[in-house]
Every structure is written in structure tokens, then in C-alpha cells.
Amino acid sequence: MAETSVIDFSKLNWIDPPVMGRQDLRDLKKGIDGTFREFTRANGEWIEAIFDPIKWMLVWIEKFLLATPWPLFLIAVAALAYLGSRSWKLSLGSVLAFMVIGWLDMWEDTMATMSMVTVSTLLCIAIGIPIGIWMSRSDRVQSAVVPVLDIMQTIPSFVYLIPVVMLLGIGKAPALLAVLVYAIPPIVRLTNLGIRLVDNEVLEAADAFGASRKERLWGVQFPLALPNIFAGVNQTIMMSLAMVVIAGMIGAGGLGTPVLRAINNQYLALGVFNGMAIVVIAIIFDRVSQAYGKRLQKHREGGHGV
Amino acid sequence: MKKFVTRLAAAAAGLTMMSSAAHAECGEVVMAEWNWASGELMANVDAFILEHGYGCDVSLIPGATTTTFASMNEKGQPDVAGELWINAVREPLFAAMDEGRLFSAVSGPITGLGEGWWVTPSFKEAHPELDTVVKILDHPEMFPDSEDSTKGAFVGCPSGWGCQLVNANLFRAFDMEAKGWKLVDPGSAAGLDGSIAKAATRNENWLGYYWSPTAMIGKYNLQLIPFGVPFGGAENWNGCIVKPEQECADPQPSSWTESEVHTVITADFKKRGGVAVEYLEKRIFPGDVMNGMLVFMADEQAGGADAAIEFLRNNGDLWKSWVSADAAAKISAAL
Numbered sequence: 057m058a059e060t061s062v063i064d065f066s067k068l069n070w071i072d073p074p075v076m077g078r079q080d081l082r083d084l085k086k087g088i089d090g091t092f093r094e095f096t097r098a099n100g101e102w103i104e105a106i107f108d109p110i111k112w113m114l115v116w117i118e119k120f121l122l123a124t125p126w127p128l129f130l131i132a133v134a135a136l137a138y139l140g141s142r143s144w145k146l147s148l149g150s151v152l153a154f155m156v157i158g159w160l161d162m163w164e165d166t167m168a169t170m171s172m173v174t175v176s177t178l179l180c181i182a183i184g185i186p187i188g189i190w191m192s193r194s195d196r197v198q199s200a201v202v203p204v205l206d207i208m209q210t211i212p213s214f215v216y217l218i219p220v221v222m223l224l225g226i227g228k229a230p231a232l233l234a235v236l237v238y239a240i241p242p243i244v245r246l247t248n249l250g251i252r253l254v255d256n257e258v259l260e261a262a263d264a265f266g267a268s269r270k271e272r273l274w275g276v277q278f279p280l281a282l283p284n285i286f287a288g289v290n291q292t293i294m295m296s297l298a299m300v301v302i303a304g305m306i307g308a309g310g311l312g313t314p315v316l317r318a319i320n321n322q323y324l325a326l327g328v329f330n331g332m333a334i335v336v337i338a339i340i341f342d343r344v345s346q347a348y349g350k351r352l353q354k355h356r357e358g359g360h361g362v
Numbered sequence: 363m364k365k366f367v368t369r370l371a372a373a374a375a376g377l378t379m380m381s382s383a384a385h386a387e388c389g390e391v392v393m394a395e396w397n398w399a400s401g402e403l404m405a406n407v408d409a410f411i412l413e414h415g416y417g418c419d420v421s422l423i424p425g426a427t428t429t430t431f432a433s434m435n436e437k438g439q440p441d442v443a444g445e446l447w448i449n450a451v452r453e454p455l456f457a458a459m460d461e462g463r464l465f466s467a468v469s470g471p472i473t474g475l476g477e478g479w480w481v482t483p484s485f486k487e488a489h490p491e492l493d494t495v496v497k498i499l500d501h502p503e504m505f506p507d508s509e510d511s512t513k514g515a516f517v518g519c520p521s522g523w524g525c526q527l528v529n530a531n532l533f534r535a536f537d538m539e540a541k542g543w544k545l546v547d548p549g550s551a552a553g554l555d556g557s558i559a560k561a562a563t564r565n566e567n568w569l570g571y572y573w574s575p576t577a578m579i580g581k582y583n584l585q586l587i588p589f590g591v592p593f594g595g596a597e598n599w600n601g602c603i604v605k606p607e608q609e610c611a612d613p614q615p616s617s618w619t620e621s622e623v624h625t626v627i628t629a630d631f632k633k634r635g636g637v638a639v640e641y642l643e644k645r646i647f648p649g650d651v652m653n654g655m656l657v658f659m660a661d662e663q664a665g666g667a668d669a670a671i672e673f674l675r676n677n678g679d680l681w682k683s684w685v686s687a688d689a690a691a692k693i694s695a696a697l
Contacts, residue, residue, distance in 0.1 A: 082662055082663065085663055086661075086662075086663065089663075093563060096560075096563055096564070097563055097564065100560075100563075100564050101564075111508075111509065115509050115510070214552060217552075217556075218552070218556065221552070221553065221556030221557070221559075221560065222556060222559050222560050222563065223560070224560075225508050225556075225557055225560045225561075226546070226548055226549065226553045226556055226557045227508050227509050227546075228509060229508075304549050305520075305549040305550040305552070305553060306548075306549050306550070306552070306553045306556070307546060307547055307548045307549040307553045307557070308549070309547070312549075313521070313547060313549065316520070316521050316522075316549065316550070317521035317522075319521075319522075320426065320428065320429065320520075320521040320522025320523075321428055321429070321521065321522060322429065322432060
């Protein structure tokens with residue numbers, strides 16, 4: 057019967073490509089779903105337990121940010137912005153931006169999103185840079201990791217979120233996972249690229265001076281790769297914020313939830329305000345981290361002849 | 363040669379007249395294809411019947427209750443909303459109907475509908491004494507929220523669904539925050555279904571909103587819990603519970619209103635729809651047939667189009683009563 061064949065010969069023609077028999081295709085899909093459901097039933101508990109510490113960290117940071125009195129928060133923002141960038145313009149801009157966010161009644165959602173972005177950026181850097189360094193050392197590792205990164209960046213989020221929600225439920229944990237999957241690839245790729253792009257002659261010079269492999273990595277390659285690495289950090293932050301709406305779609309809260317409400321009910325102003333809040337957070341995080349990165353690379357500043 | 367050209371011209375004229383006659387019967391129809399299973403099935407069954415039985419030119423556009431209703435109300439597009447759950451849009455809908463911009467082709471296109479708050483069957487078995495919502499609300503500790511285990515989680519509706527406002531207001535009316543509950547926004551239909559799937563598969567307790575007929579109810583055998591309070595009156599419901607928070611200062615506890623579903627059509631379509639309108643007026647799905655189809659859709663992972671064909675193949679007596687005899691013949695031939 058055509059319904060149960062690997063190729064449905066009854067439908068074979070030159071226009072439509074060969075297709076699996078209908079019943080076989082359905083059985084295949086049902087088989088995969090059934091297997092996954094069994095897996096969830098058997099292993100859900102311990103998988104959820106792995107994410108518990110991250111979940112508590114997210115909840116704790118959010119509660120902490122919400123409990124901080126707002127003047128204190130603004131002073132902290134100004135201080136961090138100044139420490140990072142040494143630019144009073146940027147610090148003032150950040151403070152003003154947060155005051156407007158609070159004034160337009162977006163404070164709580166913003167704090168939730170900030171907690172998510174902070175944790176995800178830190179995790180992305182902590183996981184991504186080592187992988188990038190590892191990739192830069194070996195071409196084989198690179199060719200193994202690059203397809204994985206491609207998948208992570210292009211697969212539609214809900215495709216892997218369906219099983220993740222079945223394992224972890226809705227809320228902050230699956231949302232963080234979604235953000236991590238989307239936001240790690242830029243920093244991995246750019247760390248790898250940055251280290252590989254370091255001039256061979258400089259490396260030879262380092263070897264000539266008797267640097268060990270570790271000294272070469274941390275003393276020469278890493279500092280010279282910093283522009284690329286910071287470009288990676290910038291992209292990671294942008295991609296985390298791009299996932300804010302998807303995070304809202306699986307119940308994580310934050311600025312994505314009002315954006316979804318705006319989309320679903322056609323509230324233009326609500327959408328624009330919350331969208332701009334997301335943009336503002338992105339710009340502040342980005343400018344501060346970029347300025348910090350530039351200061352780390354002071355050694356490159358010109359006027360030294362070569 | 364001249365004879366041939368004349369004959370050719372006559373044939374061409376004849377064909378164009380025939381096709382325009384067929385189209386003059388029906389023409390173009392734009393239907394809303396809802397983003398839930400029964401709505402999807404209904405839209406696809408309607409599309410198949412109208413296309414093959416009556417030669418209409420049907421296009422389906424995806425949508426949700428509030429957005430599609432707003433579009434029909436303001437712009438007159440789409441022409442047909444097959445399964446409009448009107449509780450959330452009752453006032454604006456009746457206003458539009460009074461003004462003659464929108465019409466109800468049939469009320470109750472599915473029998474045996476219900477909305478409300480549901481729990482997993484394992485909870486009902488374990489706690490038969492907690493048989494009304496009011497009693498369950500005293501025990502938030504049985505439904506710990508995954509992010510804040512001191513509170514009970516009540517899962518509401520995603521945005522864009524009329525029930526989001528209703529659940530938020532009932533949450534206030536029943537004083538749930540003071541009793542230690544948290545209103546969880548699942549974010550999307552996928553989030554709501556995912557949270558039910560997770561709770562049911564892992565035998566955890568779950569309390570939240572859902573409606574029937576749906577595949578989720580069928581698949582996980584969720585149990586509807588009566589509210590334990592009588593219906594609080596139409597004024598409380600229509601004037602407050604279905605409205606956004608700023609327009610509802612003092613919601614009163616109430617059981618869920620009778621769910622009313624209508625097939626709504628625009629005035630323009632009523633004028634030019636012809637046979638399509640007559641068909642829509644007759645088409646009513648019995649609840650158990652719909653439930654059966656939804657379980658089929660879930661088990662076989664069938665989309666609306668496949669399920670429509672399965673429905674038409676297996677329920678000949680039912681749908682033939684909705685269409686004219688020759689349309690029925692054409693549809694059977696196309697299956």
C-alpha cells in the first residue's frame with residue numbers, strides 16, 4: 057500500500073519529489089514524539105534539578121533589583137557606567153534613560169529583563185570564550201563546532217523550546233536556555249576568529265622570547281584578539297535582547313510580555329515604549345562594555361611609531 | 363476558416379459565461395483560520411466544502427479572537443469568522459450587529475462547549491473533597507509555582523485571547539493574591555499547552571484556564587472544576603469581568619458565563635455570499651464529533667487540511683445535511 061512505503065511510488069512523477077508513504081511518515085513522527093515523552097517522564101526530574109541553581113540566581117537577582125530603592129539603583133548605574141567608560145555623558149544618559157523607563161511604568165519588567173540579560177551575558181562569556189579558545193587551537197575542533205553553532209543560530213526557537221518546555225515547564229529557566237542557545241554563537245565565533253587572526257610574526261616573536269603556550273595565549277593572543285572578542289560580547293548582548301520577546305512567549309516575564317500584549321491587541325504605544333526600553337538597555341550595556349573594552353586596549357593607541 | 367473562428371469564439375464565450383456563472387454564485391471568500399485546533403478544523407472543512415461544492419475561491423488567513431474581530435469590525439476583512447468565541451467581544455459585537463455591519467450566520471456552530479478552570483485527573487482522584495474552585499483556592503500550597511514556591515500558580519491565558527482579561531479579573535474577584543496565589547502568564551498558546559503537558563506527564567498538580575472541545579482536554583483528560591459560586595450576573599460579567607483592569611474597578615466572584623460561539627460574517631459578505639451564507643447558516647458540529655476529530659488531530663498530528671478530509675470522509679450523513687444535493691456529489695467526488 058502506498059501509505060506504508062519508504063517511498064510512495066504511487067505519487068512519483070517529475071514535478072513533485074519522491075515522498076515517504078503517508079502512514080510511515082506519521083508513524084515516524086509519532087515514534088519520535090512517543091520516545092521523547094518517555095524520556096521526559098523518566099528523566100525530567102534531574103534535568104530540571106540542573107537548572108534550579110540558575111533559576112534561583114535569576115529570581116534572586118530580579119528580586120534584588122526590584123528591592124533596591126530607585127535612587128540607589130540610579131546611582132549604581134551611573135557609577136558602573138562611569139567606571140566602565142569614564143565618560144560622564146554616557147553615565148548621565150544611562151541615568152536619564154532609566155528615569156524615563158520608570159516614569160513610563162516599565163520599571164519591573166525592565167528589572168526582570170536586566171536580570172535575564174546580565175545572567176545570560178555572563179554565562180555566554182563564561183561558556184563561549186573557552187570554547188572559542190579551544191576552537192582556535194585546532195582545525196578539527198573548529199570544523200566540528202561550526203555546524204553546531206550554525207544550528208544554534210538558525211533553528212527556530214520554538215522547535216527546541218517545545219521539548220524544553222515539556223522538561224522544564226514555562227518560566228525563566230527555559231527562557232534562559234533559549235537566550236543562551238541563540239546568543240553563545242557570536243562570542244564563540246569571534247573569539248575563535250580574533251585569536252586566529254593574530255599576526256603570525258607576532259607569535260613567532262613571542263616564541264623567540266621563550267613564551268610558554270599559556271603565556272603566549274594570555275599574554276599575546278588574547279590581548280591582541282580583544283577587539284574581536286568585544287565585538288562578540290556586543291553581538292551576544294544584542295542577541296540576548298533580541299530573544300526577549302520569545303522569552304515572553306514562554307512565560308518568562310520581562311519586557312517581552314507587554315510587547316506580546318501590544319502585538320496581540322494592537323496597542324501601538326505600548327509596543328513602542330517597551331520596544332524602546334529594550335533598545336535603551338541594549339545601548340547602555342553595549343556602550344559600557346565597548347568603552348571598557350577600549351580601555352583594556354589602551355596599549356594599542358597610536359603615536360608609537362610602528 | 364471563418365466557420366472555425368466563429369465556432370471558437372462561440373465556445374470561448376460559452377466558457378466564460380459558464381465560469382462567470384459559477385463564480386457569480388459565490389466568488390471570493392476570505393475566512394479566518396483560528397490558531398486553535400477546532401477553529402482550524404472548522405475553517406478547513408468550510409473551505410473544502412465551499413471550494414469543491416460551490417466553486418468559491420476561498421482563502422484562509424490565520425488569526426486570533428481579538429485581532430480578527432477588530433479587523434472585521436473596522437475593515438470588513440476577513441469575510442467569515444467561523445468560530446468566534448464572543449464572550450470577550452460581546453459588547454462591540456452586538457453594537458456592530460445593531461449597526462448592521464456584522465451578522466451572526468449561526469449561533470452555536472459547535473454544541474457542548476465549555477470554558478473554565480481545569481485540574482489534572484490525578485489531582486481530582488487524590489483530593490475528591492476539593493471539588494469546587496472556592497475550596498481549592500484555600501490550598502495554594504498544593505500548586506507550588508516553580509519560581510516562587512511560597513505561592514500557588516494559577517495559569518491564565520496568553521495575551522490576545524479574550525480570556526486573559528477575564529482570568530485576571532476573576533483572580534482579583536476571588537481575592538487570590540491575598541490567599542497566596544500568583545497569576546502566571548504563559549506567554550503563548552504553546553506555553554499554555556506546554557505547561558499542561560509537563561504537569562500531566564510528570565503527575566504534578568495544575569490549575570488553570572482551558573476550554574473544550576480541545577485536543578489537550580481529550581489527550582490529558584483534564585477535569586473541569588465548578589466554581590462553587592453562582593453566575594454573578596450579566597452586568598458584572600459584561601460590564602466588568604471582560605474588560606481591562608482599568609475599566610473594572612470591583613469585579614465580583616462569578617462562575618463562568620455560558621460560552622457563546624457564533625459564526626460571524628460581514629454585511630458585505632452577507633449580500634454577495636449567496637450559497638456560501640446559506641451553507642454557513644446550516645453548519646453545526648455536534649460536540650462529541652468535534653472532540654473525536656480533535657483527538658484524531660492530536661494523535662495523528664494532522665493539520666487542519668488533512669483533518670478536514672478525514673472528517674468529510676467519515677461523517678457523510680452529517681455534512682450532507684448542510685449542503686445541497688449536487689454540491690454533496692461534487693464534494694464526494696473530490697474526496
